[in-house]
Amino acid sequence: MSYKVHLKKDTSLIALLKEDSYVLEKRKRTAIRLIASIISQQLSTQVAKIIFTRFLDLYGGKEPSCEKVLATDPIQLKSIGLSNNKVNYVQNVAKFFLENKITDAQLYKMPPEEVIELLTQIKGVGKWTVEMLLMFSLGHEDVFAVDDLGIQQAMIKLYKIQYETKKELHTKMLTIAENWTPYKTYACLHLWKWKDTKAPV
DSSP states (O other), X not given: OHHHHHHTTSGGGGGGXXXXXXXXXXXXXXXXXXXXXXXXXXXXXXXXXXXXXXXXHTTTTSOOOHHHHHHSOHHXXXXXXXXXXXXXXXXXXHHHHHHTTOOHHHHHHSOHHHHHHHHTTSTTOOHHHHHHHHHHTSOOSSOOOTTOHHXXXXXXXHHTOOOSSHHHHHHHHHHHHHTTTTOHHHHHHHHHHHHHHTOOO
């Protein structure tokens, strides 16, 4: 794959690139993808999956429209295990997409920085959440999640990064990641996989 040829220029990544190859996909119903991200915040993958399934069950097991989410009684949303804040954030997403008439097609065409600027206007949606959306739902190849704890842990180990402050860590990570352009998303995917399966403790 062409991205691997490019990323192998960073010799530290070579071993990480040997096994898997990733293909990014554009997924539909971006608002629901964003709602799923909010539901999963601060939860284990397993618990998040259970609660999202309960969310879908409110709508007959299907992904609802923003109109249906907005019309749902907050008490119903709380009943599936969402906190008051998450209930508000979920409905904020639905309201924002409706009021601004945001479509998947529109988001596919926008550069990542514009998508981040647009969607972080929604209360409850931070930069990291939008970066995950860019990678896993909008299929952008050149996104780097500098604030992601997994990426930070993997890069500290792989590149033996020494730092005293968070700002210094971010600066060093961003400098390294610049060499991955235009395939930073793929580098992140390989770093996550390496951290979870192969990284030395």
